[in-house]
Amino acid sequence: MTDTTGVLFCGGEGTRMRPLTYYMQKVMLPIGTDQQPLLEYVLKHFKRHKINDVVLLVNYKKEQIEGYFGEGDTLGMNLTYVPDKPGPVGTGTALLNAREYLENKRLLIYYSDIITNVDFTDMLSYHLKLEKWATILVSKGWKIRVGTANIDQDNKVTKFVEKPEIPLFVNTGISILEPIIFEYLDEYDANTSVDLSKDIFPQFVKHEQMYAYTPKDVYWEDIGSLERYEKLDHSFITSIMKQ
Numbered sequence: 725m726t727d728t729t730g731v732l733f734c735g736g737e738g739t740r741m742r743p744l745t746y747y748m749q750k751v752m753l754p755i756g757t758d759q760q761p762l763l764e765y766v767l768k769h770f771k772r773h774k775i776n777d778v779v780l781l782v783n784y785k786k787e788q789i790e791g792y793f794g795e796g797d798t799l800g801m802n803l804t805y806v807p808d809k810p811g812p813v814g815t816g817t818a819l820l821n822a823r824e825y826l827e828n829k830r831l832l833i834y835y836s837d838i839i840t841n842v843d844f845t846d847m848l849s850y851h852l853k854l855e856k857w858a859t860i861l862v863s864k865g866w867k868i869r870v871g872t873a874n875i876d877q878d879n880k881v882t883k884f885v886e887k888p889e890i891p892l893f894v895n896t897g898i899s900i901l902e903p904i905i906f907e908y909l910d911e912y913d914a915n916t917s918v919d920l921s922k923d924i925f926p927q928f929v930k931h932e933q934m935y936a937y938t939p940k941d942v943y944w945e946d947i948g949s950l951e952r953y954e955k956l957d958h959s960f961i962t963s964i965m966k967q
Contacts, residue, residue, distance in 0.1 A: 733836055735807075744953070750762070757962045762947070780806070781806050812917035833920070843942075862938055871887060
């Protein structure tokens with residue numbers, strides 16, 4: 725996978741994780757029994773799959789990230805930091821801002837408040853075999869965070885279901901994109917907020933150029949809220965991410 729560059733979105737203010745993120749960038753919050761930063765687990769997973777070149781799109785408290793990881797020497801990686809420009813924000817906007825580091829490269833996109841043990845090597849092999857513009861990692865088994873109520877036509881409650889699973893594939897935010905992504909991003913004004921999922925991916929779907937990667941038994945967790953962070957099973961994370 726040496727021809728694939730990792731792209732990590734690390735610039736968010738982490739408003740759903742306040743008050744912790746008043747003091748720390750959310751990707752630097754400690755997880756696992758060894759209490760390493762979340763981002764360290766993510767980068768080591770990239771390294772495990774031989775993705776050594778990673779561009780980090782940073783903004784809020786970026787100094788904490790750069791001060792801890794530097795240029796990536798201690799991890800045996802090459803880390804490049806690209807701060808967001810003032811103005812509109814969006815995942816597509818952030819990619820355009822880092823264009824000089826990313827153009828003409830295959831990209832593995834990753835939102836850094838996610839932790840997963842997905843096999844990047846197998847995902848890339850699947851992507852290359854299809855020869856399409858984009859592959860997204862999707863997952864089943866996503867649970868609604870609250871209980872639900874079934875009601876009849878008279879509004880009588882007939883059943884309570886506590887945190888049911890959604891019977892749909894969920895977009896995890898992890899994707900592999902070919903360089904053609906920049907041709908589509910170029911259609912937008914530089915001062916516009918552009919979102920990959922909302923503005924770009926529907927166009928790929930229209931051209932039948934996006935496929936889903938659906939592995940079985942993959943651990944995937946979005947820990948972008950205070951509630952989810954507080955409920956993390958740190959022993960489980962350490963055991964599954966160091967296999």
